[in-house]
Amino acid sequence: MRNLKKTAAVLLVAAMAAGMVTGCSTTNEPTGAATTKAAAAATTKAAAGAATTAAGAKTTAAGAATTAAKADAGKSVTLRFMWWGGDARNQATQKVIEQYQAKNPNVKIEAEMNSDQGYIDKVSTMLANGTAPDIIQQNVDSLPDFVSRGDFFVNFYDYKDIFDTTGFEKSFIDQFGTFNGKLLALPTGMSCLATVANKKAAETCGVDLTKQITWKSMLEDGAKLHKAHPDYYYMNVDTKILCEYVLRPYLRQKTGKPFIVDSEKKMSFTKDQLVEALKYIKDCYDQGVFEPASDTATFKGQIHTNPKWISGNYVFAYGPSSSIKLLIDAAPDKNCDVVQMALAEDRVNDGFFADTPQYMTVNKNSKNAKEAVKFLNYFYNDTEAQKILKDVRSVPPTTTARKVCSDAGLLDKTVVKAVDLASKLNGKSDKGYTTSSEVYAIQEDMIESVAYGQATPEAAADNAISMITDYLSRAK
Amino acid sequence: MEKLSGLEKLAGSREAPKNGGWTKRNKTGFMYVCIWIAGFAIFQLYPFISSLIYSFTDYNIFDAPKFVGFSNYVKLFTKDREFWNSMRVTLQYTFITVPGKVILALIVAMILNRQLKGINFIRTVYYIPSLLSGSVAVSILWKVLFMNDGFINSLLGAVHLPAVKWLGDPGTAVVTICLLEIWQFGSSMVLFLSALKQVPKDLYEAARIDGASKPRIFFKITLPMISSIAFFNIIMQLITALQNFTSAFVVTNGGPNKATYVLGMKLYMDAFKYFKMGYACATSWIMFVVILILTLILFMTSKYWVYYYDE
Numbered sequence: 001m002r003n004l005k006k007t008a009a010v011l012l013v014a015a016m017a018a019g020m021v022t023g024c025s026t027t028n029e030p031t032g033a034a035t036t037k038a039a040a041a042a043t044t045k046a047a048a049g050a051a052t053t054a055a056g057a058k059t060t061a062a063g064a065a066t067t068a069a070k071a072d073a074g075k076s077v078t079l080r081f082m083w084w085g086g087d088a089r090n091q092a093t094q095k096v097i098e099q100y101q102a103k104n105p106n107v108k109i110e111a112e113m114n115s116d117q118g119y120i121d122k123v124s125t126m127l128a129n130g131t132a133p134d135i136i137q138q139n140v141d142s143l144p145d146f147v148s149r150g151d152f153f154v155n156f157y158d159y160k161d162i163f164d165t166t167g168f169e170k171s172f173i174d175q176f177g178t179f180n181g182k183l184l185a186l187p188t189g190m191s192c193l194a195t196v197a198n199k200k201a202a203e204t205c206g207v208d209l210t211k212q213i214t215w216k217s218m219l220e221d222g223a224k225l226h227k228a229h230p231d232y233y234y235m236n237v238d239t240k241i242l243c244e245y246v247l248r249p250y251l252r253q254k255t256g257k258p259f260i261v262d263s264e265k266k267m268s269f270t271k272d273q274l275v276e277a278l279k280y281i282k283d284c285y286d287q288g289v290f291e292p293a294s295d296t297a298t299f300k301g302q303i304h305t306n307p308k309w310i311s312g313n314y315v316f317a318y319g320p321s322s323s324i325k326l327l328i329d330a331a332p333d334k335n336c337d338v339v340q341m342a343l344a345e346d347r348v349n350d351g352f353f354a355d356t357p358q359y360m361t362v363n364k365n366s367k368n369a370k371e372a373v374k375f376l377n378y379f380y381n382d383t384e385a386q387k388i389l390k391d392v393r394s395v396p397p398t399t400t401a402r403k404v405c406s407d408a409g410l411l412d413k414t415v416v417k418a419v420d421l422a423s424k425l426n427g428k429s430d431k432g433y434t435t436s437s438e439v440y441a442i443q444e445d446m447i448e449s450v451a452y453g454q455a456t457p458e459a460a461a462d463n464a465i466s467m468i469t470d471y472l473s474r475a476k
Numbered sequence: 477m478e479k480l481s482g483l484e485k486l487a488g489s490r491e492a493p494k495n496g497g498w499t500k501r502n503k504t505g506f507m508y509v510c511i512w513i514a515g516f517a518i519f520q521l522y523p524f525i526s527s528l529i530y531s532f533t534d535y536n537i538f539d540a541p542k543f544v545g546f547s548n549y550v551k552l553f554t555k556d557r558e559f560w561n562s563m564r565v566t567l568q569y570t571f572i573t574v575p576g577k578v579i580l581a582l583i584v585a586m587i588l589n590r591q592l593k594g595i596n597f598i599r600t601v602y603y604i605p606s607l608l609s610g611s612v613a614v615s616i617l618w619k620v621l622f623m624n625d626g627f628i629n630s631l632l633g634a635v636h637l638p639a640v641k642w643l644g645d646p647g648t649a650v651v652t653i654c655l656l657e658i659w660q661f662g663s664s665m666v667l668f669l670s671a672l673k674q675v676p677k678d679l680y681e682a683a684r685i686d687g688a689s690k691p692r693i694f695f696k697i698t699l700p701m702i703s704s705i706a707f708f709n710i711i712m713q714l715i716t717a718l719q720n721f722t723s724a725f726v727v728t729n730g731g732p733n734k735a736t737y738v739l740g741m742k743l744y745m746d747a748f749k750y751f752k753m754g755y756a757c758a759t760s761w762i763m764f765v766v767i768l769i770l771t772l773i774l775f776m777t778s779k780y781w782v783y784y785y786d787e
Contacts (some may be wrong), residue, residue, distance in 0.1 A: 127538070150539075292646045293644070297643055297644040441745070441750075452733045
């Protein structure tokens with residue numbers, strides 16, 4: 001009996017110990033196995049590897065690449081690549097990784113797929129304690145904040161022999177990805193803010209989709225529409241969308257400047273202008289242009305799941321071009337179109353602009369920065385990769401990719417139409433202090449307090465201005 | 477040395493302890509405990525002390541911390557409007573959750589304090605929710621249940637009551653996350669059950685013989701006898717409720733319009749979204765002091781209503 005108890009106790013201890021160990025991450029094991037395998041294979045495949053790498057890199061740097069490949073074909077390398085996305089994007093990116101690994105057997109790329117929730121928090125913690133992956137997809141709003149806090153990213157202009165930037169329009173990468181003359185991030189596509197229209201709802205409510213929307217017309221038409229058809233609403237939004245799609249563009253069209261001018265660390269608007277913008281939003285809520293905030297609170301961040309959109313009771317919805325498909329798929333009959341964003345008749349600037357949905361960056365402290373840059377060159381400039389990636393990150397950013405994809409009919413025409421509409425506008429990007437987490441939260445708070453009727457536009461504006469002033473006094 | 481007689485062995489050795497009390501028994505005991513002490517020192521004592529130090533610095537995890545004295549605390553109390561809102565929300569949440577949970581646990585314990593077939597199964601069923609405390613999955617489930625067209629509103633509709641905007645209305649959002657916590661009353665209930673069982677039966681008999689009414693028996697006999705366990709429950713639930721984060725974060729994400737922005741959430745946002753680590757540490761120490769004060773108040777008033785029957 002005593003022996004039985006003893007054996008049982010030992011078994012339980014062993015089970016507990018095993019349980020502890022399984023909690024540890026096992027990502028190191030496959031790396032170890034892969035690197036030993038790759039090292040063994042690399043020596044025999046050195047010549048073959050160099051040949052295929054030279055064939056794969058169809059860039060002007062091919063000559064330099066061959067010599068570089070021959071030089072370190074024997075070295076096995078593991079790269080960590082981190083991104084967020086849905087199924088389509090994950091599958092496409094995985095396929096490109098596999099193709100690259102087939103052409104470069106000495107390179108192994110570990111994919112770290114994530115959800116977009118909590119992604120920025122994860123990246124910021126990794127950057128701060130030096131455990132960041134080699135290749136990181138970055139959020140456009142938060143990247144300027146990271147850049148200001150340290151030298152974390154590789155300057156792609158330092159690797160002109162490995163990475164070909166000629167496919168990008170210079171004006172595009174100057175606005176998106178260049179910080180103080182250094183190309184620290186590569187835009188992954190051309191995107192924009194879009195207004196998606198449900199054609200059937202527009203017909204039912206008598207909305208003319210060919211008429212240009214202005215802020216004034218949105219308020220008037222939306223109020224009239226809701227009065228005539230109480231189950232219908234004009235625009236599907238949530239309080240976070242209103243920051244980027246209404247509050248800031250309204251002010252940008254008035255002042256011609258971004259919300260916060262980073263170089264001067266000052267707000268570009270007056271208190272009266274801010275009160276006007278907030279009053280506009282309040283009126284839209286009060287007069288039925290937007291569904292009441294308390295009803296849409298649960299769909300924040302996922303307005304395509306709003307049952308009223310799914311049942312076709314909204315005429316329009318706001319969304320980034322990379323989510324147009326989500327909105328269209330959720331609408332009844334998928335019968336949608338895109339129209340131009342709202343433009344004030346007396347604007348000094350269009351406010352809206354063609355944007356990029358994400359960035360790709362390479363960690364400067366990576367031991368294999370060169371290999372990482374090489375992979376990104378394949379990612380962006382190789383024809384096969386371009387065809388696989390098509391528009392999982394919106395319209396491709398390079399002219400070559402756009403031509404390849406449109407020739408093969410791989411781009412969604414609504415997304416292309418939205419980006420085309422945006423590229424005609426002369427607005428300038430306002431990423432920077434304006435889009436840091438703290439300022440974004442202040443924008444959201446003032447909209448929410450007005451939307452829920454818990455503060456007047458004047459009080460909300462006062463509060464926001466004092467909080468932004470406090471933030472700017474601390475900002476680097 | 478002569479052998480100690482049995483009686484002398486029992487009474488303990490008359491000689492002075494060798495090694496300053498470090499006998500073999502003490503050594504063995506210490507070895508068993510030192511693992512826990514090591515874990516406590518690394519995972520609780522060290523963060524505890526370092527957070528106090530960080531609360532006097534301006535630390536954004538990318539650069540080294542800069543000493544700023546009490547300015548974090550001063551800012552929290554004088555300039556930060558969100559702090560007072562969060563404090564109000566946290567106290568509101570606590571003073572709905574704790575009485576709700578404890579009273580409900582007591583009522584259910586009293587109902588289940590009988591010998592019936594399958595009573596153990598019923599008690600287990602009521603206990604299971606408390607196993608899921610802090611679970612993100614349950615919080616997501618709660619969010620779906622309380623949506624405008626969710627299950628709860630369907631139930632209300634079935635009995636012809638108007639639907640409530642549980643998660644959308646700033647007034648009712650706090651109630652929704654309080655309900656999540658109150659639903660997990662099982663652990664308190666189990667403690668109350670055991671306390672109820674320990675009330676001497678002869679007290680009840682004597683009361684019945686004297687003709688006392690049921691409410692009188694409850695207030696004059698049952699409550700005083702279980703007051704020590706009730707006191708324990710109240711203190712433990714108070715401490716947990718004041719530190720709540722998961723349900724506020726997952727169910728309502730601090731909204732709508734910061735109506736559920738508890739202090740735990742404010743701390744998280746300050747630390748991990750706005751990179752104000754020192755500021756967040758100051759917030760956490762203020763929370764510690766608040767919990768300490770409330771607990772001390774409870775302890776001091778306990779001598780008026782808590783009865784320990786062995787003193």
